[in-house]
Amino acid sequence: MALEFWKPGTTGPGSSLDRETDGEGFAVPSALSSQSIQHQRERLPIFKHRDELLYAIEMYGVIIVVGQTGCGKTTQLPQYLMESGWADKGNVIACTQPRRVAATSVAARVATEVGSILGDEVGYTIRFEDVSDKERTRILYMTDGMLFRETLVDPLLSRYSIIMVDEAHERSVYTDLLLGILKKIRRKRPSLRLIVSSATLDATSFLDFFTASTSPEEATIVSLEGRMYPVEVAYLQEPTPDYVRTAAQVAWNINLQQGSGGGDILMFLTGRDDIERCLEEFSDLMATLPRSATRLLPLALHAGLSTDEQLRVFEPAARGSRKVIIATNIAEASVTIEGIKFVVDCGFVKMRMFNATTALASLATVPTSVASATQRAGRAGRTSPGVCYRLYPKSAFDTLPLSNSPEITRTDMTTPILQLKSLGIDDLMKFEWVSAPPAESVLRALEGLVAAGMIGEDGRLTAIGEQVAECPVEVGIARMLFSSKELKCGEEILTIAAMTAIQDVFLIPDGAPGALAELERRKFTAEEGDHLTLLNVYNAFTRYGRSSSWCKAHALSFRAMSRAVSIRGQLKKYMQRFNLPTESCEGDAKRLRRCLVSGYWRNGARWVADGTYRSVRGNRTLHVHPTSVLFTRKPRSGWVVFHEMEETKKTQIRILTEIEPDWLVDHGHKFQKKVERS
DNA sequence: GAGCACTGC
Numbered sequence: 001m002a003l004e005f006w007k008p009g010t011t012g013p014g015s016s017l018d019r020e021t022d023g024e025g026f027a028v029p030s031a032l033s034s035q036s037i038q039h040q041r042e043r044l045p046i047f048k049h050r051d052e053l054l055y056a057i058e059m060y061g062v063i064i065v066v067g068q069t070g071c072g073k074t075t076q077l078p079q080y081l082m083e084s085g086w087a088d089k090g091n092v093i094a095c096t097q098p099r100r101v102a103a104t105s106v107a108a109r110v111a112t113e114v115g116s117i118l119g120d121e122v123g124y125t126i127r128f129e130d131v132s133d134k135e136r137t138r139i140l141y142m143t144d145g146m147l148f149r150e151t152l153v154d155p156l157l158s159r160y161s162i163i164m165v166d167e168a169h170e171r172s173v174y175t176d177l178l179l180g181i182l183k184k185i186r187r188k189r190p191s192l193r194l195i196v197s198s199a200t201l202d203a204t205s206f207l208d209f210f211t212a213s214t215s216p217e218e219a220t221i222v223s224l225e226g227r228m229y230p231v232e233v234a235y236l237q238e239p240t241p242d243y244v245r246t247a248a249q250v251a252w253n254i255n256l257q258q259g260s261g262g263g264d265i266l267m268f269l270t271g272r273d274d275i276e277r278c279l280e281e282f283s284d285l286m287a288t289l290p291r292s293a294t295r296l297l298p299l300a301l302h303a304g305l306s307t308d309e310q311l312r313v314f315e316p317a318a319r320g321s322r323k324v325i326i327a328t329n330i331a332e333a334s335v336t337i338e339g340i341k342f343v344v345d346c347g348f349v350k351m352r353m354f355n356a357t358t359a360l361a362s363l364a365t366v367p368t369s370v371a372s373a374t375q376r377a378g379r380a381g382r383t384s385p386g387v388c389y390r391l392y393p394k395s396a397f398d399t400l401p402l403s404n405s406p407e408i409t410r411t412d413m414t415t416p417i418l419q420l421k422s423l424g425i426d427d428l429m430k431f432e433w434v435s436a437p438p439a440e441s442v443l444r445a446l447e448g449l450v451a452a453g454m455i456g457e458d459g460r461l462t463a464i465g466e467q468v469a470e471c472p473v474e475v476g477i478a479r480m481l482f483s484s485k486e487l488k489c490g491e492e493i494l495t496i497a498a499m500t501a502i503q504d505v506f507l508i509p510d511g512a513p514g515a516l517a518e519l520e521r522r523k524f525t526a527e528e529g530d531h532l533t534l535l536n537v538y539n540a541f542t543r544y545g546r547s548s549s550w551c552k553a554h555a556l557s558f559r560a561m562s563r564a565v566s567i568r569g570q571l572k573k574y575m576q577r578f579n580l581p582t583e584s585c586e587g588d589a590k591r592l593r594r595c596l597v598s599g600y601w602r603n604g605a606r607w608v609a610d611g612t613y614r615s616v617r618g619n620r621t622l623h624v625h626p627t628s629v630l631f632t633r634k635p636r637s638g639w640v641v642f643h644e645m646e647e648t649k650k651t652q653i654r655i656l657t658e659i660e661p662d663w664l665v666d667h668g669h670k671f672q673k674k675v676e677r678s
Numbered sequence: 679g680a681g682c683a684c685t686g687c
Contacts, residue, residue, distance in 0.1 A: 098685075099683090099685080100684090125687075128687095143685065144685085145684095146685090146687070148686085149686065152687085170684090172684070174684095174685065270682070271682055272680090272682090273680090303681085303682075303684095330682080332683085333684095349683085350682035350683080351682070351683090363681095365682090407684090472685095472686040472687085501686095503681085504681070506681095567686095623679095626679040626680050627680070648680085648681095652680090
């Protein structure tokens with residue numbers, strides 16, 4: 001099927017792709033020119049409507065700002081606000097981001113533009129890093145989760161005059177929670193101004209949210225000119241049965257078409273499997289490359305790679321070659337690569353779903369949204385005009401949802417609800433959600449919080465619930481931290497809590513190096529299971545000087561391990577604040593395992609003869625994840641608790657530890673008595 | 679026999 005899809009050398013790239021023309025022979029990208037990306041034939045100043053915007057902020061409480069990435073809203077808008085006096089008299093302008101890297105890099109850039117040192121007039125605050133000055137900082141970039149936490153301490157967020165919630169279209173859990181809280185704060189403190197920044201035309205949903213049960217004068221939409229180069233969009237005429245293969249062919253053809261002309265290719269696929277298969281497609285095609293043709297340099301980019309491997313995509317390609325970066329969604333917003341002129345978009349994304357009824361998380365491949373497709377296409381127009389090839393028909397594009405599905409509708413609500421309760425929001429049915437989580441999800445979360453002793457029969461937080469709400473870990477893990485006092489294993493539980501909070505500790509490369517990495521990993525194996533294995537890994541990391549070379553030699557992620565050290569340090573402070581001792585169990589693994597049961601008591605499972613497990617809750621068939629040290633071994637007692645359960649092709653459990661079944665029963669009894677007493 | 683992407687004073 002290789003070349004019947006698209007014949008290079010006939011009428012230019014994408015000749016058999018479906019395009020519309022504007023009557024002058026110029027292909028108008030049907031989706032982008034008129035709807036999504038602001039086109040620009042000659043350069044426009046950023047913020048053509050600066051005065052209009054400042055006027056709107058004086059007049060309205062809430063401004064919904066619509067503007068594509070590249071219009072400068074994140075960097076310029078806070079500066080304009082500061083210049084026009086919004087940061088006078090000790091007021092602070094906050095700008096929230098869903099990602100840490102965005103908060104830090106934007107703050108650094110704005111500090112330079114303003115001519116100040118980072119952390120002085122312009123600063124940032126993310127978990128573990130506060131580069132701001134309580135007195136002097138006027139513009140503060142921060143993660144949305146961080147500002148949400150600040151509401152626990154200062155419910156009216158009184159030090160801020162304006163809060164800009166950036167990238168709101170991404171609809172992260174904390175963006176949504178924050179918007180709900182901010183609407184509430186504005187009722188009590190109308191002087192607070194909000195700017196909700198969104199890249200999509202779906203801004204009306206935010207407008208509706210802020211004007212519902214207030215007044216039409218509460219909010220308005222302002223649109224900003226983009227600073228993007230035009231991106232032409234082409235669609236496939238027919239859907240492809242194998243987008244990985246098609247993607248490789250399209251990239252291949254772009255390279256042949258473009259000859260030695262500049263411009264790299266960025267490809268969006270769904271996951272590591274796709275990426276590796278695509279690399280194979282390229283190595284097959286490589287043999288057919290004419291000697292005179294520009295060489296293609298395929299590079300993978302996904303979160304599972306080491307920092308070194310990730311950095312390779314930023315190195316400019318050698319003369320006479322062109323980079324093809326084969327990436328997951330990481331390249332959509334988290335990582336920006338310069339010099340991309342062509343984007344190949346498969347149209348799908350892997351999305352985490354959570355089924356509250358079965359407490360089962362799953363990873364599903366679903367079509368992207370218009371917002372995502374636009375964002376991906378925009379990656380081709382950062383430094384010059386570009387082309388985006390969408391590997392699906394225009395008719396399929398027309399059926400895509402406008403925005404990303406809000407994370408709050410497909411995530412475990414246990415922690416968010418605990419935090420909302422702690423904010424004094426007791427009636428969750430009356431809380432104004434931008435998108436309400438499913439009722440089932442709220443009910444199950446409440447049920448779980450009651451069962452864990454965080455919420456009393458009266459529906460209010462218990463004393464321990466108040467403390468756990470502050471603690472940046474899952475409820476079950478927090479429970480263990482508290483139980484460690486009685487079981488005298490705070491030191492070890494602290495480490496285990498930190499290690500379970502990070503992901504991708506073990507870097508398992510493909511092929512033979514992968515097998516070697518596997519051997520390295522086994523050196524840390526603890527008989528009792530994965531939690532104690534993780535404890536061994538952490539202790540070895542600190543014993544050998546926390547070095548990156550040591551990590552490399554043991555197939556561990558230095559990034560992840562360093563993060564575990566930070567998290568452990570942070571959690572230790574909470575334990576001290578809550579008067580929880582951090583004494584060691586002195587090698588008594590039994591106490592430690594009993595402590596694990598106090599947090600994981602809902603996650604018990606029993607071994608069955610075929611090597612799988614049955615969950616205590618629901619009697620579901622569970623498969624051990626292959627990274628577990630219990631993957632090939634039956635636990636002596638036949639019983640385990642596990643950290644998490646996820647449905648992929650099968651239902652898998654990850655991070656297991658062997659337990660005695662009566663511990664589960666004991667815990668149940670203890671809990672039962674507690675409920676009877678109260 | 680397997681790893682979308684984020685995040686938490």
